Structures are given as structure tokens and as C-alpha cells.
Amino acid sequence: MKGVALWALGTAVAFLATAVAFLLLANLGGTAASGLIPQAKPSDTQSSESPLVLELSEDQLEGLERRSGQRLLLGMENEGDEELSSIDLALDVTSENTARPRTRSYRETVDQLAPNESTTVEFEIDLSPPIPPEANYASTDSQAREILEVKATTPEGASAVKTAVLVP
Amino acid sequence: MRSSKSRLAASVAAIFAALALPVLALALAGCGLLPGNTREGETIPPASAGPATDLGLGPGVRLLSFGPGDKGSPRVNPSGERVAFVLDGDVAKKPLYAQSFQRRTASEFGAEHAEWLTDEGLATLSPQNETADRGTRTMPNPSSLFGIRPDGSSSDGSSDIARIVEDVTAAGAVPGGGAVAAVAIPSESSEELAWSRLALLQGSEEPVRTYLRSIKGSVTGLSISPDGRGAVMAVRRDTSGTESRFEVQTYQFSEGSVSRVARLPRGMEILGAPQWTQGGIHFVAGEADGQVAGDRSPALYTLYRLLPGSGEPEPVRGVGEDFVAASIRVSPDGDRLAVVGRRNPGSPTNLYVLDLASGTLEAATANDNMEVKTNPLDLAWFPDGRYVILVARGVLSGPKAYDAPAQSLASPFYNLYRVPVTDLPVERESEG
Numbered sequence: 272m273k274g275v276a277l278w279a280l281g282t283a284v285a286f287l288a289t290a291v292a293f294l295l296l297a298n299l300g301g302t303a304a305s306g307l308i309p310q311a312k313p314s315d316t317q318s319s320e321s322p323l324v325l326e327l328s329e330d331q332l333e334g335l336e337r338r339s340g341q342r343l344l345l346g347m348e349n350e351g352d353e354e355l356s357s358i359d360l361a362l363d364v365t366s367e368n369t370a371r372p373r374t375r376s377y378r379e380t381v382d383q384l385a386p387n388e389s390t391t392v393e394f395e396i397d398l399s400p401p402i403p404p405e406a407n408y409a410s411t412d413s414q415a416r417e418i419l420e421v422k423a424t425t426p427e428g429a430s431a432v433k434t435a436v437l438v439p
Numbered sequence: 440m441r442s443s444k445s446r447l448a449a450s451v452a453a454i455f456a457a458l459a460l461p462v463l464a465l466a467l468a469g470c471g472l473l474p475g476n477t478r479e480g481e482t483i484p485p486a487s488a489g490p491a492t493d494l495g496l497g498p499g500v501r502l503l504s505f506g507p508g509d510k511g512s513p514r515v516n517p518s519g520e521r522v523a524f525v526l527d528g529d530v531a532k533k534p535l536y537a538q539s540f541q542r543r544t545a546s547e548f549g550a551e552h553a554e555w556l557t558d559e560g561l562a563t564l565s566p567q568n569e570t571a572d573r574g575t576r577t578m579p580n581p582s583s584l585f586g587i588r589p590d591g592s593s594s595d596g597s598s599d600i601a602r603i604v605e606d607v608t609a610a611g612a613v614p615g616g617g618a619v620a621a622v623a624i625p626s627e628s629s630e631e632l633a634w635s636r637l638a639l640l641q642g643s644e645e646p647v648r649t650y651l652r653s654i655k656g657s658v659t660g661l662s663i664s665p666d667g668r669g670a671v672m673a674v675r676r677d678t679s680g681t682e683s684r685f686e687v688q689t690y691q692f693s694e695g696s697v698s699r700v701a702r703l704p705r706g707m708e709i710l711g712a713p714q715w716t717q718g719g720i721h722f723v724a725g726e727a728d729g730q731v732a733g734d735r736s737p738a739l740y741t742l743y744r745l746l747p748g749s750g751e752p753e754p755v756r757g758v759g760e761d762f763v764a765a766s767i768r769v770s771p772d773g774d775r776l777a778v779v780g781r782r783n784p785g786s787p788t789n790l791y792v793l794d795l796a797s798g799t800l801e802a803a804t805a806n807d808n809m810e811v812k813t814n815p816l817d818l819a820w821f822p823d824g825r826y827v828i829l830v831a832r833g834v835l836s837g838p839k840a841y842d843a844p845a846q847s848l849a850s851p852f853y854n855l856y857r858v859p860v861t862d863l864p865v866e867r868e869s870e871g
Contacts, residue, residue: 325842332838365845367852369508370527370547416835416852418507418845435840436851 322351322386323358323423323431332419332435339397345421345433347381348389355429356383361422362394366401367415367436373401398437414439483536494849495833496790496856497805503828503855505538506846510853512552512816513828516559517616519821522828523561524855525550530563530587535857543587544600551582552816555616560643561587562603562619564610581606584621586643603647604638611662611670611712615771615822617641620670620690622658633657633677637670637690652695654688660712660815665773668692671720673709674699685709687720687745687752701745701752710740711815714769714776718795720745721755721776723764723815740764742778742793757798758791759783765813770824777803777820777827777860779813788813790829792860801863803827808834812853826857 326346335341345362349355358381365372377394384390398417417437424430483502494500503522504510512525515535523532526542530553533540543561544550553563564582584604610621622635634653660673670690677683685708687701700720703709706727713722725740742764743752758764761783768777776793778800787806794801804811812830819828833850841848 327840329838329840332840335838365507367507367509368527369506370529415509416507420845422844432842432844433840434843434845434848435838436835436845436848437838438835 321429321431322349322353323355323425323429324348324350325421325423325431325433327419327421327433327435329435332437335398335437337417338399341396341398343394343396343419345392345394346389347384347392347423347431349384349386351429352386354383354385355425355427357381357426358384358429359424360392361424362396363418363420364396364398365418365420367418371401483538493807494856495807495809496811496831496858497803497807499859500804501857502849503535503857504533504540505849505854507848507852510855511812511814511830512550513819513830513855514553514555514612514616515819515821515828516555517557517822519823521559522855523553523555525553525563530561532561544585552610554610554612554619556586556619556641556643557617558642558644559589562610562612562621562640562643563587564607564621567605581608581624582610583607584610584619584623584638584640586640588643601643603640608635609658609661609672609712611660613663613667614665614769614773614820618663618667620661620663622654622661622672624657625653639692650690650692650695652690652697654690654697656686656688659685660709662712662714662769664715665717665769665771669715671713671715673711673713673722675708678705685724687713687722689715689720701750703752711766713745714767715773716769716776716795717773718744718776719747719749721767721769722752723767724752742767742780755793755798757793758800762800766815766818768815768818768820768827770820771822772824775824775860777818779811779818779829790818790827790858790860792827792863801860803858803860803863804829809850810834821857825859825861827860828855828857830854831856 331344345360360379360381362377364375375397377396379392379394381390381392416439419435419437421433422430494502508526510524510526514523520535521532522535523530528547528549530543530548530550531540532543544563549565550563551565553561556562563585565585566580566582583602584607586601586603588599604621604623606624607621608624610619612619619640621638621640623638624635634655635658636653637650639648654672654674656674656676658672658674661670663670669692672688672690674686674688675683676686682705684705685703686699688697688699690697703724707724708727710723710725713720721742721744723740724743740763742755742758742762744755745752758778759782762780763784764778764780765788766779774795776795778791778793779788780791781788788811789806790803792801792803809831817830830853832853835851839851
């Protein structure tokens with residue numbers, strides 16, 4: 272009788288151990304897959320964890336025209352306690368029309384920014400409208416809003432983002 | 440001996456329970472039934488999940504999409520789990536509350552609107568590049584109806600799309616989704632004697648059922664009744680010389696018969712598709728000359744009702760004398776009508792729900808500086824009748840800067856909003 276009980280116990284332990292192993296593998300796989308989908312962030316403000324702060328004046332944005340050679344000044348401040356170096360600035364100018372985004376990219380680098388120091392970076396950007404498309408979908412292109420998205424990153428991991436939306 | 444056996448049995452049971460409980464916990468976690476589910480981060484949080492934030496359309500409204508792009512024609516699938524929409528001319532679909540979406544057509548497909556089919560495939564209309572050689576005076580620009588199979592096998596999804604019907608002038612679906620009717624102009628039709636044929640599509644891979652009884656005139660708007668037995672159409676008929684008049688016609692699928700149920704006065708036109716409700720046929724109409732070419736301003740449009748057998752449309756009194764209607768959509772059970780419009784020409788555009796049994800109008804949104812799309816295609820019910828989806832964006836008088844990436848912004852771009860439409864306070868005619 273004791274042998275039967277031990278045999279049953281051993282079988283149950285083996286079965287459960289196998290089940291646990293499979294479940295762990297399945298959970299690990301699920302976590303990796305779900306990480307591919309960006310997290311929803313409905314707020315229009317970023318977290319204040321980063322010491323980098325970007326500033327785009329709406330008055331300045333108001334003066335931008337839909338043509339090439341537009342001067343855009345980006346304000347940047349280090350609100351942290353440590354110096355930031357090699358700050359990479361990537362500015363993408365895109366159309367709201369996702370079928371025809373016409374991305375124009377610009378890059379600048381700021382060598383260093385001391386704590387509580389601010390600086391201004393100048394971009395010369397092209398906001399000229401695109402050549403009229405021939406494809407099917409063009410009805411709302413002229414009404415599409417223009418997007419200026421600036422991302423600032425440092426090798427230390429500090430980052431900031433600022434997005435400006437221009438109306439036609 | 441007996442107590443030894445009991446102790447052994449108890450020990451086995453205790454070990455089994457100790458091992459089984461973690462397994463059960465892991466299994467539940469895998470199914471997403473325990474807190475801390477990693478999938479939570481993928482979804483768009485409900486408005487009630489965080490601090491009470493007004494999205495510009497009043498309380499209880501929930502976002503269903505984010506980011507740039509001109510979105511329109513939202514449609515919830517018959518099981519209420521997914522939403523399809525047109526994004527800058529492409530057909531996209533996604534789980535209702537997921538942020539990421541899947542494009543189902545090749546880039547710049549030119550889709551105008553999309554509808555769900557019974558097999559979870561989609562039907563979509565895209566304009567034809569070639570112009571029909573039958574004159575252009577009364578013929579709307581033709582489109583092609585495409586079927587999109589439920590599961591794509593290729594990376595861009597293009598091989599899952601098949602052209603089903605050509606020369607389509609109007610298409611519409613049953614309110615809860617699942618069947619799509621399209622009206623096409625046969626090649627034998629001419630400018631002088633325009634006529635159309637109706638085709639019914641239920642599955643993306645099922646054969647199209649074409650009805651032989653012709654429809655006289657050019658169909659400009661079409662919808663299927665909530666019971667799926669017939670279609671109601673806005674039809675433009677030539678009269679004399681250069682003039683045309685709008686009619687409301689119905690098509691009974693079982694009999695294959697078409698009937699004219701109303702003829703509008705000269706100079707009036709129907710906007711969008713009439714809706715077949717439990718309270719008669721409803722449609723939006725107004726003076727055709729009252730708008731600038733190319734500008735679909737709804738300033739002069741009124742909501743009309745056509746009672747069975749009357750033949751004479753009458754303005755719907757429940758909405759108020761000054762109400763300016765833009766688009767309507769009947770609920771899946773046919774007893775309510777979603778109406779996008781304005782209480783009076785000076786008030787903001789809002790979503791209203793008209794209870795057809797009582798004739799009362801209830802405001803579902805409280806627009807605060809939002810630009811609500813008024814195209815009749817940009818309005819959809821959930822299959823359970825609890826929510827309506829509309830498309831809106833924030834009004835920007837000038838450039839605006841945000842501390843977030845464009846992909847996570849909602850208000851600057853046209854996005855989908857879920858609006859609750861049950862238990863609404865009844866609005867008095869003097870309000871707004």
C-alpha cells in the first residue's frame with residue numbers, strides 16, 4: 272500500500288513539475304510579445320523624471336511659414352544636478368497625413384550643458400508644401416496639420432521630447 | 440496501522456495542494472485573471488481609471504485611438520471586440536481598446552469607408568481612377584467595392600484584397616454590421632436613362648448576390664434596415680432638362696422589389712443615407728443650392744421622418760425647430776437614432792440620441808472646443824447599443840506645443856471617441 276502511495280506521489284510531483292515548467296515558459300513568451308506594443312499614454316505631458324527640458328515658443332511657431340529656410344529656435348535647460356554631455360537633438364518635420372508623411376529630419380548636438388544652465392539651438396527647416404500627389408487619396412492633404420517633433424537624448428539616458436502641431 | 444495510512448494520505452494531499460496552488464495561480468495569471476497582468480499596459484485606459492479628465496466631449500467619453508492621421512468611418516465588428524476605420528485612405532483595424540492597429544490595405548489605397556462582414560472580413564469602397572463614360576451630369580464618381588479576408592497571409596495584406604463589384608455609387612451595411620449592400624451602375628445604363636442594380640455581400644469570400652430588379656436613378660446613399668430585410672436609398676432622378684429630384688426608395692430583399700416611398704420637392708437634396716427605424720424612415724435633407732460647391736456645410740439641413748404609407752416627409756419635431764442636422768445613424772435594434780448636429784446654427788456640434796418611441800432628444804456629448812466630423816460615414820453604434828463612436832479633434836486657432844511624442848497625442852488629430860448613450864439626461868428644447 273505504501274508503495275502505491277509513493278508511486279502516486281511521485282507521478283503527481285513529476286506531472287506538476289512539468290506543468291510548472293510549461294507555464295513559466297508560456298508566461299515568459301507572453302511578456303516578451305506584449306512588450307512590442309507601445310503603452311497607452313493619454314496625457315499630453317511627459318513625466319518630469321528627466322533633467323532635460325525642451326522649450327518651443329508658440330509665438331515663434333506662429334511666425335513659421337510654409338516654405339523652406341525657416342529658422343526654428345529650440346530652448347533647452349538642464350534642471351538636474353549633474354552636467355549633461357553629447358546631447359543629441361533629432362527634429363522630424365512630418366505631415367499629419369500618415370499615408371504621405373514626407374518626413375524631413377534634422378540633427379544637432381550640444382556638447383555639454385551644466386546643471387541649471389540653458390541654451391538655444393537653431394535649426395533651419397523646410398516647411399514647403401509637397402508637390403501635389405497623383406495617387407487616389409489626396410483630398411485632405413492640404414488640410415493636414417504639420418508636426419514638428421524634437422527628441423533630445425544623452426548617452427547617460429536622459430531624454431526629453433517636444434511636439435509642436437502647426438495648423439494649415 | 441490505520442493512523443499511519445491516514446497520515447500518509449494526509450501528507451500526499453498536503454504536498455499535492457502545496458504544488459497545485461502555485462500552478463493554479465500561474466494558470467490564472469496566464470489567463471489574465473489576476474492583478475498585474477502585463478497586457479494592461481497595451482490598452483487605452485478608461486477615463487475612470489485616472490483622474491477625471493474631460494476629453495472635450497463631456498463625461499464618460501473614452502478615447503479609442505491616438506496619434507496623427509485623418510481617421511474616419513469607424514465600425515465596430517458584430518461581436519463588439521474590434522473596430523475598423525479608415526486612416527488616411529487605408530483600412531485599419533484593431534482590438535477596441537488596444538493602441539496599436541493593423542493596416543489591412545496597401546498604402547494609399549484610397550478607401551472611403553469600411554464595413555464588417557459576417558466572417559470578420561471587411562468590405563471597403565475605393566474610388567476608381569477611370570471615369571465612367573456615361574457623362575458626368577448626374578452620375579456620381581464610381582467606386583469599387585473590395586472584400587478583405589479576415590486573416591492576412593502577406594506582410595502588407597494586399598493579397599487578401601479582392602475587387603468584388605465595380606462602378607459602385609453607394610454602399611451601406613446593416614446597423615450591427617455583417618451584411619453590406621452596394622448599388623452599382625451596369626454598363627448598359629446611360630446618362631439619359633440612369634439605373635442601378637443592388638448587390639448584397641455577407642462574407643468576404645462568399646459570392647455576391649445580385650438583384651435583377653433595377654433601381655431607376657442614381658443612388659447617392661444607402662443603408663440596410665436593422666432587421667436586414669431591406670434597404671432604403673436616397674436616389675437622384677432626372678426630371679426635365681438639367682433638373683433632377685431626390686427620392687426615397689426602398690428595396691425588399693425577399694421579394695426583390697423596389698418602391699418609391701417619397702419624392703422631395705424640387706431643389707432639395709438628401710445628405711448621406713436614409714435610415715430605416717422603428718419610427719419610420721429618417722433622413723437629413725435641405726436646399727441643394729444653399730451650399731457652396733465642395734463645401735458640405737450642414738447649415739441648411741433638417742432631420743425628416745417618413746411614416747409608413749404617408750409619402751410625405753415631415754420635419755422631426757422632437758429635435759426642436761432650430762436644430763441643424765448633419766448626420767444620422769440608426770441603432771442596431773432600430774429604436775434610437777444617433778444624430779450629429781447643432782441645437783441651433785450658433786451652437787456647437789454635438790452628438791444627440793433621439794428616442795423614437797417617445798420622441799425625446801438627449802445630448803450625449805458636451806462639446807468644449809472640439810471639431811466633430813459631420814460626414815454621415817463618421818458615426819457608428821456599438822452592436823449592444825450602449826455606445827456610439829464619433830470622430831473628432833481639438834480646435835486649434837494657432838500652433839500648439841506638447842510635452843509628448845506625436846504618437847501619444849490625441850486631441851490635435853482626428854481620433855475615435857466612444858460616447859455612452861444610455862441613461863442620458865433628457866434635454867429641453869430651450870437648452871443649448
